[in-house]
Amino acid sequence: MIDLEGRLSDSFRSKTLKWLSGEYHGLNGTQYDVLDEVPTSLEFSRLVHISRPVLIRESVIPEDDDQRAWSKEWISGKMGDCEISVAVTPNGRADAVTGGLDGRLYFAEPHTQKMTMPSFLETLSSGTEAEPCRQNSAEVHYLQSQNGNLFTSRYFGLTGEDDPSEFEPLRDYVPSEVPWCSEALDRMPDAVNLWIGDEKSVTSIHSDPYENIYSVIRGAKHFTLLPPTEGWCLKERQYPHATYSRSGPSHELELIPSSSVSTPLVRWSSIADPTAPGALPSDAHPIHVTVKAGETLYLPAGWWHHVRQEGFTVAVNYWYDMEDRGMSWVWLNFFRGTEEPSLGNEEGAGAKAGERAEQ
Amino acid sequence: MIDLEGRLSDSFRSKTLKWLSGEYHGLNGTQYDVLDEVPTSLEFSRLVHISRPVLIRESVIPEDDDQRAWSKEWISGKMGDCEISVAVTPNGRADAVTGGLDGRLYFAEPHTQKMTMPSFLETLSSGTEAEPCRQNSAEVHYLQSQNGNLFTSRYFGLTGEDDPSEFEPLRDYVPSEVPWCSEALDRMPDAVNLWIGDEKSVTSIHSDPYENIYSVIRGAKHFTLLPPTEGWCLKERQYPHATYSRSGPSHELELIPSSSVSTPLVRWSSIADPTAPGALPSDAHPIHVTVKAGETLYLPAGWWHHVRQEGFTVAVNYWYDMEDRGMSWVWLNFFRGTEEPSLGNEEGAGAKAGERAEQ
Numbered sequence: 030m031i032d033l034e035g036r037l038s039d040s041f042r043s044k045t046l047k048w049l050s051g052e053y054h055g056l057n058g059t060q061y062d063v064l065d066e067v068p069t070s071l072e073f074s075r076l077v078h079i080s081r082p083v084l085i086r087e088s089v090i091p092e093d094d095d096q097r098a099w100s101k102e103w104i105s106g107k108m109g110d111c112e113i114s115v116a117v118t119p120n121g122r123a124d125a126v127t128g129g130l131d132g133r134l135y136f137a138e139p140h141t142q143k144m145t146m147p148s149f150l151e152t153l154s155s156g157t158e159a160e161p162c163r164q165n166s167a168e169v170h171y172l173q174s175q176n177g178n179l180f181t182s183r184y185f186g187l188t189g190e191d192d193p194s195e196f197e198p199l200r201d202y203v204p205s206e207v208p209w210c211s212e213a214l215d216r217m218p219d220a221v222n223l224w225i226g227d228e229k230s231v232t233s234i235h236s237d238p239y240e241n242i243y244s245v246i247r248g249a250k251h252f253t254l255l256p257p258t259e260g261w262c263l264k265e266r267q268y269p270h271a272t273y274s275r276s277g278p279s280h281e282l283e284l285i286p287s288s289s290v291s292t293p294l295v296r297w298s299s300i301a302d303p304t305a306p307g308a309l310p311s312d313a314h315p316i317h318v319t320v321k322a323g324e325t326l327y328l329p330a331g332w333w334h335h336v337r338q339e340g341f342t343v344a345v346n347y348w349y350d351m352e353d354r355g356m357s358w359v360w361l362n363f364f365r366g367t368e369e370p371s372l373g374n375e376e377g378a379g380a381k382a383g384e385r386a387e388q
Numbered sequence: 389m390i391d392l393e394g395r396l397s398d399s400f401r402s403k404t405l406k407w408l409s410g411e412y413h414g415l416n417g418t419q420y421d422v423l424d425e426v427p428t429s430l431e432f433s434r435l436v437h438i439s440r441p442v443l444i445r446e447s448v449i450p451e452d453d454d455q456r457a458w459s460k461e462w463i464s465g466k467m468g469d470c471e472i473s474v475a476v477t478p479n480g481r482a483d484a485v486t487g488g489l490d491g492r493l494y495f496a497e498p499h500t501q502k503m504t505m506p507s508f509l510e511t512l513s514s515g516t517e518a519e520p521c522r523q524n525s526a527e528v529h530y531l532q533s534q535n536g537n538l539f540t541s542r543y544f545g546l547t548g549e550d551d552p553s554e555f556e557p558l559r560d561y562v563p564s565e566v567p568w569c570s571e572a573l574d575r576m577p578d579a580v581n582l583w584i585g586d587e588k589s590v591t592s593i594h595s596d597p598y599e600n601i602y603s604v605i606r607g608a609k610h611f612t613l614l615p616p617t618e619g620w621c622l623k624e625r626q627y628p629h630a631t632y633s634r635s636g637p638s639h640e641l642e643l644i645p646s647s648s649v650s651t652p653l654v655r656w657s658s659i660a661d662p663t664a665p666g667a668l669p670s671d672a673h674p675i676h677v678t679v680k681a682g683e684t685l686y687l688p689a690g691w692w693h694h695v696r697q698e699g700f701t702v703a704v705n706y707w708y709d710m711e712d713r714g715m716s717w718v719w720l721n722f723f724r725g726t727e728e729p730s731l732g733n734e735e736g737a738g739a740k741a742g743e744r745a746e747q
Contacts (some may be wrong), residue, residue, distance in 0.1 A: 074572075255532075353415065
């Protein structure tokens with residue numbers, strides 16, 4: 030009876046999620062707003078309430094008089110020999126589900142390697158077009174430390190703590206906040222991140238419980254987006270955790286499973302590439318948005334996103350805490366299905382919707 | 389099997405709604421914001437996103453130099469012998485579930501009677517305290533025509549149509565819009581209504597799919613509010629429609645059932661008085677807000693409300709269309725349960741969540 034009830038409940042849950050995502054899609058379609066310039070704080074507040082992606086054909090990063098600003102040479106010149114943390118993988122798929130040597134699937138975190146900016150940039154394609162990179166390494170490097178590598182909430186002085194950054198020399202060129210977003214949300218950013226990579230790195234599909242303002246400075250990013258309502262199409266499963274590591278400086282990267290005792294399973298989508306034909310069911314309605322240099326994407330909290338890059342790509346993103354009063358947080362948890370009423374035959378408890386992932 | 393599945397699904401639906409309302413309550417409690425003055429449009433836009441009630445200790449109706457403004461004498465003087473439409477019931481419960489002569493329960497609409505403002509006002513209590521009214525009528529009168537009796541969207545000239553009002557002489561004293569609300573929502577009101585009544589009239593619990601700005605000018609209104617998530621506590625059922633009517637000018641009101649062929653059933657709460665002890669289950673968390681003369685309530689779209697008045701009460705409300713993009717509309721329909729996936733043993737299709745009721 031419990032099994033029977035569990036099975037029927039699951040079928041009803043699936044029916045409910047399909048109904049909700051169908052209604053949502055029926056009402057909203059796959060449209061997204063395109064603005065020629067950044068919104069006012071009031072306009073942006075309205076957009077946050079609607080909570081759909083918006084492409085803005087203006088950057089939040091001020092243009093520099095120096096035409097070479099944000100070129101590899103310019104960045105190398107500013108950063109000099111400072112050591113920075115770079116994510117390294119054998120395949121460009123950091124924070125993604127990957128097969129291990131034992132044939133099992135793992136949620137694989139990248140190896141973090143300290144190097145100078147010039148040596149990192151040498152590993153990347155040169156232009157916006159994919160080109161053979163100078164260093165013939167099989168490994169893929171991506172600056173994606175995503176821990177507020179430019180600014181964290183500490184920068185705004187509320188805690189009295191310091192906010193050191195590996196990218197201190199670049200802080201003069203990146204605003205610490207997006208004024209119209211800070212005013213609309215009545216708060217300062219939780220994290221501001223610099224991202225530098227190329228077409229060899231791909232970000233697997235996931236969602237974050239943050240309002241996200243994403244400006245591309247060089248290159249282009251191709252986003253594949255799904256609304257929170259369509260998360261059920263993404264087949265989230267629990268995967269054991271592993272990290273790329275090497276046993277010595279000149280050794281190849283190996284995927285090392287983490288201790289199953291101390292490291293919880295990671296809930297992640299089983300869809301490796303949602304842009305591949307047939308990867309998503311027909312109920313999924315992905316939205317494809319290309320964000321070019323000089324443009325900004327508003328990516329609302331809870332939206333699923335998969336990201337590819339076009340050649341050498343530099344971007345900055347601003348994560349703002351989402352509004353936690355009202356209904357939004359409850360919905361995101363409901364759609365993630367991580368805290369719904371027990372159905373008897375569910376998988377073990379997974380990551381909260383609140384857990385931030387990469388990008 | 390279908391019966392079995394229907395029963396289990398119902399039980400899961402109920403479990404899901406209980407879970408969602410428990411999470412919502414856990415996050416939001418029964419707190420509501422109190423503002424000393426009206427918000428800016430940006431502040432109000434944020435409040436609309438949170439979608440919880442806000443009591444504002446300031447009116448949206450400008451104070452008049454004349455101390456007698458909005459007294460019975462003042463209103464009568466302004467209106468003179470113009471005929472107005474007044475709702476009349478034997479019991480003060482217009483638009484409520486009421487027993488008919490045949491012993492069945494009906495959704496009862498009031499009788500609409502044309503009279504002058506002075507003769508209507510004579511039927512009401514005199515002050516803010518309940519007092520015996522001058523006219524010893526057993527019938528209860530309430531000015532609650534709620535069809536945009538002061539202004540409709542036509543007033544704003546977008547359709548080119550006229551916007552006549554029975555209360556034309558009072559238009560000079562009531563703004564046609566609430567600027568900070570119009571700016572926040574980027575639209576003009578759909579309807580602006582004048583409400584005049586006393587403690588003998590009660591508004592039964594219901595919800596409207598409109599953002600509602602409610603200013604009390606004289607007297608006081610006691611609101612009992614429930615969030616959209618707790619609608620399942622209100623036992624909505626389908627009731628046949630009936631209207632109070634009299635067979636001749638001096639005859640008593642009778643409740644006349646409407647034709648069941650031409651008049652659809654009305655979906656309405658079975659809870660006659662949610663303020664009565666034990667009327668609501670323990671999962672319901674009603675919020676009690678008293679709005680006094682000179683104060684304003686922001687009542688977000690979809691919130692359930694039951695309203696009592698304290699003596700002679702004058703109020704004006706502004707209904708604004710809610711944002712129809714994004715998720716809000718889908719949720720309201722889901723919570724009303726009027727369009728959920730078929731469960732096999734549900735009642736017939738009811739009113740859409742979109743149907744506006746009184747107050």
